[in-house]
Amino acid sequence: MSYFSPDTASTLAQRIDVIFLGLLALSGAILLLVFCLVVGFSIRYRRGSPAPRGPMPALVSREFEIGWTSATLFLFVFLFWWGVSIEITAFVPPNDAIDVQVVAKQWMWKTLHANGAREINELHVPVGVPVRLAMRSQDVIHSFFVPAFRLKQDVVPGQVHEAWFQATKTGVFHLLCAEYCGTDHSRMRGRIVVMPPDDYAAWLSAQPEGDDLAKDGAQLFVERGCSGCHAPSSRVHAPSLAGLYGRSVALSDGRTVPADEAYLRDSILQPRKDVVAGYEPIMPSFSGRLSEGEIQSLVAYIRSLAKESRP
Ligand code: HEC
């Protein structure tokens, strides 16, 4: 495949290649059929040829016409479903995925591993293991693009975007920004280094002892006054955050939403957007009072509480 397209290096890339080649073969076959008919008919019915030019043969009946139209309709519906089926599953990461935080800014990609290891314009990952990316932008819209993984996800400021991949071979692959984001857009490039799991473990443990995200978050949780309301001992009526991440939350307006990264982030920045059922909307907004990094740490801390059971 490498002459015509980048490496095929992820599970998603394999599935997309099958669809791409399938569509290419189908279109090629139809093109060839039409072309042959055009050439065949032009020769057969050229001016002066003795070919019969009477009424249509009885073969082309109404039933034939209907059958042929519905067959093509079903074909197109199938093609639609085939293409969409990938889109649907492509964005739901498996539960056992390892987590990587990605921050895009003019003009670099910063990546952050769960143990606190940080990288710039680089991402080391193990082969054969699903990797979940939680992506944010600090300034303008960027787009995380890894051609060899057939993975492209826009990163819009103010939102958390999830994507995931599972690399199928070791090697070094291009990471590009696919959304024009200013002067040095074309230099906003990086590399994804896919390693055997043992090498990856060795690499990860050799990284400078990064400050554990969730540990930072725990400290911020106290410093920024969150614990004043959310700690179990608090007198304020606020929900406990233990066991929150990954559950679904009933809201006061009757909706039920999953407590994912985006929900946690919104709860901190726009607490009035989703008010938990049974609570007063007294939580102040922390929008503009926390840096992107601090929000990340707080969210990591709340996620780390997921395993604790809710009192
Ligand atoms: C003045 C008290 C108060 C402070 C300070 C406060 N919160 Fe809250 N928080 C609440 C209340 C009350 C709710 C429930 C009502 C709502 O959803 O707005 C809540 C809801 C939440 C939720 C959603 C909980 C759920 O069960 O879905 C999260 C997450 C959260 N807060 C995180 C934080 C973080 C992080 C901080 C510190 C940066 C913080 N809160 C500071 C009172 C507070």
Ligand SMILES: [Cu+2]
């Ligand atoms: Cu960019």
